[in-house]
Amino acid sequence: MARELTTLVTGGKFYEGPRWHDGQWWVSDFYRRSVFTVTTDGVETHQFDVDEQPSGMGWLPDGSLVVVSMKDRHLVRRAPDGTVGHYADLSSVAGGHVNDMVVDDRGRVYVGNFGFDLMGGAPMGPADLARVDPDGTITVVAEGLHFPNGSVITPDGSTLIVAETTGAGFVAFTITDDGSLVDRRVWASMGDVPDTTDVMEALGSGLPAPDGCTLDAEGHIWFADAVGARVARVAPGGEIVESVPMPDGLGAFACQLGGEDGRTLLICAAPDFFEHSRSVADEAVLLTMQVDVPHAGRP
Template sequence: MGQIETIATGLRLPEGPAFTADGTLWCVEQEGESLFFLKPDGESGRVSVGAGSRPNGLYVDSLDRLWFCDSGLNAIRCLNYSAGATLDMKPEIIIDQVDGKPLNMPNDLIRDSAGNLIFSCPGPSGDEATPTGYVCVCTPVGEVFKITEGLFYPNGLALLPDGNTLLIAETHRKRIWYGYWDPNADEPAWENPDIWVKTGEPGHGPDGMTIGPDGNLYVAVYGAACVKVYDQQGKHLRDISLPGECPTNVACDPTGRRGIVITEGERGELLQINP
């Protein structure tokens, strides 16, 4: 594994790193009410997403639209970067309800091969007495429904390379679940869920996660100062030690130029593990 390099500092609780097609690295600032960007030439800046917002997980689709969870506004929002997004553009609210009720502080999101948008809603981070967290899907035709509920802070999401195994991080129980997922079903469902791995001590538990170019799962463990790496059968391969205690999420540069990128909340940094 390559050397760890700090590529951005002074960020206000960064999360959700992702890349647009031009190589620009984006992340959210949960406490900064903004999306931060770092271009390949080193230029950086911010897009404000409005007072009261708290952007969290971020996903870039094939059209270069930036989808992100907003736990402050209880919504899934979208910024169309491909349309020539400027610093004064405001993202739209796309989803703000499920079962006729406001979303419960959405946290992270991914999209499957059929275009279904899957997102977690953990609720407040301090609510550990009752398992009120759930995960939803929004189909390509805009239908939104829950695929699982009763979790203690569901957080990061990932699909294994087979496209039919959906992983859900349950932060407050320090474990990751897996279950069968059929993207092409008329009404997609998360079937036969079971515990995939327990991330153990130390730290608060698994946060954001992604599949690396090697097919392994990279998991940011909040409070543990590391990213844990698992193979596709859930075998723990190694830990990547980090300079800060609180990694929040991880992404891989599809071009390979930046290697693995990690958002670090304690120090407000973007980290790069050089390929």
């Protein structure tokens, strides 16, 4: 089925962490070091700065917004009155830049990290997934993930599904009442990953590299393929049931279902993900696409 892509916003540096909240889009821009809102007709408004590079975000039950601060491995909180301050220090449990996250209905934040110095060219290493509780307690809840990235929680709150960018798939966990993660299993496998510590070799294997993602009401996941220049919809198990290529010259790095009926897919697109090229150019765009099955779960 052909899908029509529409350009909503141009002139960003590198958009990430898209969310739909209170009738508008929220996005991070890595290299403008800021969080923005975007209306459905494309009006972008600066909200606040995150000097050490914002990424994933989510809302606590009290209406506060929590945003990843990547380079210092922290979370920051924007209170309902607009005050921005420290929320959590993850430097003791993160082996690389903190990246994407999801908040459950009790205000527990599940947050991943790269696991190694991606932009510095370090060898790939496994990463841990952390949970930040409302009282500030930080707990490692899963170990040995392959670049944990976009994450979703099912509508009943029982299951956390995490994209593994260098693992060509998704891993799922059952969320217990106290927030622990048990029953780790493969949710979707899209190929056998090469045995390498070279990230460019891994990403150049031709396998999908799931980045930011979003769950729909049929239990499928739309994900941005960080090396495949597309967004794709994957079924439990790993079958890709739909694939939509990006316009020439653009890659896709995150996506989120939203809009008033939950059927608009917002896509964060840019020519590549390299800091040295994105930080000096204004070539990132936000694209939208209408889909058939609406959003479900969190975020």
